[in-house]
Amino acid sequence: MRYPDFLKPGGTIGFLAPSFGCSIEPYESAFKNALTWFQAQGYRTKLGPNCFAGEGIGISNTPELCGKELNESYGDPESDVLISCGGGELMCEVVPYMDWELIRSSRPKWYLGYSDNTNFTFLSAILADTAAVYGPCAPSFGMEPPSESILDALGVLCGHTKLHSYPKWEKEGLKDEEHPLLPYNLTEDYQQRVFVPVSDTKADGLSGSQANGLSGTEAEIYPMRETTEPLTLEGRLIGGCVDCLVNLTGTRFDKTVDFLERYREDGFLWFLECCDLNPMSMRRAFFQMKHAGWFRYVKGFLIGRPYHYDEEMMGLDRFNAVLDVIREFRVPVLMDLDIGHLPPQIPLICGSCAKVTAGSNTLTVEHIMK
Numbered sequence: 001m002r003y004p005d006f007l008k009p010g011g012t013i014g015f016l017a018p019s020f021g022c023s024i025e026p027y028e029s030a031f032k033n034a035l036t037w038f039q040a041q042g043y044r045t046k047l048g049p050n051c052f053a054g055e056g057i058g059i060s061n062t063p064e065l066c067g068k069e070l071n072e073s074y075g076d077p078e079s080d081v082l083i084s085c086g087g088g089e090l091m092c093e094v095v096p097y098m099d100w101e102l103i104r105s106s107r108p109k110w111y112l113g114y115s116d117n118t119n120f121t122f123l124s125a126i127l128a129d130t131a132a133v134y135g136p137c138a139p140s141f142g143m144e145p146p147s148e149s150i151l152d153a154l155g156v157l158c159g160h161t162k163l164h165s166y167p168k169w170e171k172e173g174l175k176d177e178e179h180p181l182l183p184y185n186l187t188e189d190y191q192q193r194v195f196v197p198v199s200d201t202k203a204d205g206l207s208g209s210q211a212n213g214l215s216g217t218e219a220e221i222y223p224m225r226e227t228t229e230p231l232t233l234e235g236r237l238i239g240g241c242v243d244c245l246v247n248l249t250g251t252r253f254d255k256t257v258d259f260l261e262r263y264r265e266d267g268f269l270w271f272l273e274c275c276d277l278n279p280m281s282m283r284r285a286f287f288q289m290k291h292a293g294w295f296r297y298v299k300g301f302l303i304g305r306p307y308h309y310d311e312e313m314m315g316l317d318r319f320n321a322v323l324d325v326i327r328e329f330r331v332p333v334l335m336d337l338d339i340g341h342l343p344p345q346i347p348l349i350c351g352s353c354a355k356v357t358a359g360s361n362t363l364t365v366e367h368i369m370k
Contacts, residue, residue, distance in 0.1 A: 001236075001263075001351050002130045003369045004108040006159035007081050009042055014079030015138055016048035018066045019088030019116040022139060023054030026180030027086060033142035033181055041154075048073050051085050058089030059116075067097025070120070075106050081157050083138045087115030092247050095119050104128045110157050113137050115275060115341065118240030119248070125238060125351030126259045131369075133157065134240055134271070134339075135347030143175075143183045149344030156347045161367035165190055165337065166344045171309065184343050192337055194231060194358050195323060197330040198223040222327040230359035231332055235299040236263050237354045237367075239271035241340065246285040249292050257293045264297045269356060271348055273304030273340030279313045279321040282306065286325040300332045302356065304339030334358055 007013070015035075022031035031052075035045050048069045050060040059066050073082055103124065111120060111132040121132040135153040143150065152163050168186035175182045238259075239245070248254055260268065274282050289295065306318050323333060334356075338346045346365055348354075353368040 001125070001370070002108045002128070003352070004110045004131070005080070007043075007110070007157045010044070011080040012044040012046055012078055013038055014046045014048065014073050014076060014082045015051050015085055016069050016073045016082055017050040017053060017060035017085040018070045018094050018120065019059050019084060019091040019113075020086035021050050021053040021060030022085050023052055023060070025177040026175050027139045028052065029180035030139035030142035030175075031085060033144070034138050034140070037141055037146070046076075046079050056090075059091055059094060060085070060088075063090075063093040064097055066091075066094040067099075070094065071097075071099045071102055074103055074109065074111075077107075079109065081110040081112065083141075084111070084113030084117045084120075086137045086139065087113070087117060089116065091116040091119040092244065095123065095248075095253055098123070100127050103130065112153065112157060112347070114345065115241050116244060118244035121350045122238070122240045122245060122248070123253060126255050127253065129262075129351070131349050131351035133347050134350050135345060136343075140343075142181055144181045145183060147184050147186075147344055149338070149346070153347040156349065156367075161349070161369070163346050163365050165192065165346060165363040169305070169338065170343050186344075190338065190361065192358065192361060192363055193319070193335040194227050195224045195333045195335070196227050196231070197327070197332075198225050222330060224323060224327055224333070228359075228361075230357070231334075232358075233269055233300040233332060233356045235267040235269040235353065237269050237271055237348055237350055237352055239302075239348075240273075240350065242272050242274045242282065242285050242289075243276050245272070246288055249288055249294070254292070257296070260294070260296055266353055267297050267299035269300050269302060269354060270295065270298060271302040271304070271339055271350075274306040274308070275341050276308075277306070278308050278311055279316040279318060282318070282321040283316065283325060286322055290325060295326065295329055298329050298331055300356070301326060301334065302337055302339060303333065303335040304337050304345070305342040307341040309342060334363070337363055
């Protein structure tokens with residue numbers, strides 16, 4: 001795994017928009033304020049041609065021009081790190097125009113973004129063995145004052161690799177066109193949920209095929225219990241927004257199984273979160289990823305709060321939409337974590353190894369660069 005150099009004082013931050021650009025409010029004002037903030041911290045800034053563009057469908061410009069901007073930004077010797085201007089809807093259409101040979105052969109540089117940016121942060125690790133950061137996009141750095149998680153995201157780019165969960169989270173944001181610089185509306189208490197496999201079951205000692213042949217429901221064959229006991233997981237972090245990941249599954253860009261084989265000795269911690277997916281869609285997506293072989297060698301799952309947080313469909317909620325599909329792997333599943341679309345979010349280095357500790361309703365992530 002390739003790890004870029006960390007951002008140094010006075011370094012140059014490049015901005016690009018392979019997904020949405022900052023062409024409308026509140027993103028335009030927030031991004032402009034973020035540029036002012038970064039410059040006040042002593043950094044130089046360099047903007048790609050699409051940062052304020054809004055000519056594309058679900059992205060800032062045409063897929064060809066978005067890909068061109070990304071390739072040129074990554075190969076640009078003037079920028080030290082890259083931060084995406086936003087998430088969006090159709091960055092998947094940009095993927096065919098990403099020059100993976102260029103990315104593999106260029107000096108690696110940190111790329112920061114989330115949501116639709118999964119199309120790069122995930123594939124950077126999978127296709128180019130180059131770590132990237134799954135975390136907030138550029139306009140979030142324009143909030144006043146910046147939240148602890150925003151400062152942590154900059155800290156990761158600068159080399160601070162140990163992070164933790166936050167005491168409160170935002171269920172309903174207040175930022176809008178008239179108030180573009182408002183900080184997170186942190187009203188909800190953080191409450192992580194930790195599920196571990198029950199050891200004394202009739203499926204113990206049986207292979208997967210034997211266990212699958214047993215009668216009864218998945219819950220009976222692979223029972224799990226909730227716990228508040230301290231728990232530590234170690235493995236290589238991989239994941240992102242499930243909406244994007246499932247869209248890549250089975251395409252010519254899906255070299256996930258090859259990646260898993262290359263790093264199989266580390267085992268994997270999948271960090272996953274959902275944006276537009278309702279509980280039924282979540283369950284279908286996890287089914288597809290599982291049967292594509294993505295979860296082999298898994299050592300644990302880190303599941304963020306879904307954007308459709310309270311939604312239930314025909315008895316299916318955010319918990320059994322996930323647990324019923326992956327319980328057969330007999331590994332811990334941590335849920336409602338600070339990952340994804342209901343901020344704040346812990347910035348995670350996709351592709352790095354990590355030591356994850358859960359205990360006393362707190363999550364700690366220590367990235368390990370190996």
